[in-house]
Amino acid sequence: MFASLALLGVSISSSFAARYQEGVHYERVSPPQPTTAAPGQVEVVELFWYGCPHCYRLEPFAKRWLKKKPANVKFVRMPGVFRPNWEIGARAYYTAEILGVVDKVHEAMFEAIHELKRPMSSEAEILALFEQHGVKEKDFKRVFNSFAVETKLRRARDMGRRYGARGVPAIIVNGKFRTGAQESGGNARVFQVVDYLVQQESQ
Numbered sequence: 001m002f003a004s005l006a007l008l009g010v011s012i013s014s015s016f017a018a019r020y021q022e023g024v025h026y027e028r029v030s031p032p033q034p035t036t037a038a039p040g041q042v043e044v045v046e047l048f049w050y051g052c053p054h055c056y057r058l059e060p061f062a063k064r065w066l067k068k069k070p071a072n073v074k075f076v077r078m079p080g081v082f083r084p085n086w087e088i089g090a091r092a093y094y095t096a097e098i099l100g101v102v103d104k105v106h107e108a109m110f111e112a113i114h115e116l117k118r119p120m121s122s123e124a125e126i127l128a129l130f131e132q133h134g135v136k137e138k139d140f141k142r143v144f145n146s147f148a149v150e151t152k153l154r155r156a157r158d159m160g161r162r163y164g165a166r167g168v169p170a171i172i173v174n175g176k177f178r179t180g181a182q183e184s185g186g187n188a189r190v191f192q193v194v195d196y197l198v199q200q201e202s203q
């Protein structure tokens with residue numbers, strides 16, 4: 001009986017391996033990159049840009065996954081800074097992170113650009129959105145061009161390059177694997193591949 005169960009486990013593991021293949025559904029990051037995860041955790045990084053329609057379409061899938069993600073996953077959003085005009089959106093995200101209002105403004109930034117057709121390409125536009133969500137102007141301005149934000153921007157630029165990401169959205173698992181909608185076969189499958197990679201890294 002125990003032998004049969006063991007064989008069943010091997011069979012299931014093998015079927016997962018056959019279903020998600022390196023070079024097809026995900027790519028290996030070489031060399032592997034450092035993570036911010038604690039021992040026993042698996043880091044999952046979402047690279048995004050507010051102006052990216054593909055990132056906006058992935059958001060509902062990410063939100064659903066976050067509600068049921070494995071307990072050992074440390075989820076990190078990281079704005080891509082691959083072009084000069086992407087920087088202001090990244091600055092907005094890190095300002096929200098430092099002020100503790102990501103839950104209020106992250107989705108609002110996407111909606112402003114993709115639903116309301118507002119470019120959100122100036123500090124004044126971003127300030128107005130933050131104010132709509134309860135952030136005081138003095139707090140926003142204290143953080144938006146701060147050293148803390150600059151430090152986070154430098155790291156995002158560096159890590160985006162080191163991850164080998166050629167665009168966004170991209171998901172990086174434990175600094176070792178990279179996937180996205182194109183590799184996985186669509187938005188609905190992205191986090192299935194992520195779950196598989198998390199499982200591999202948790203063993």
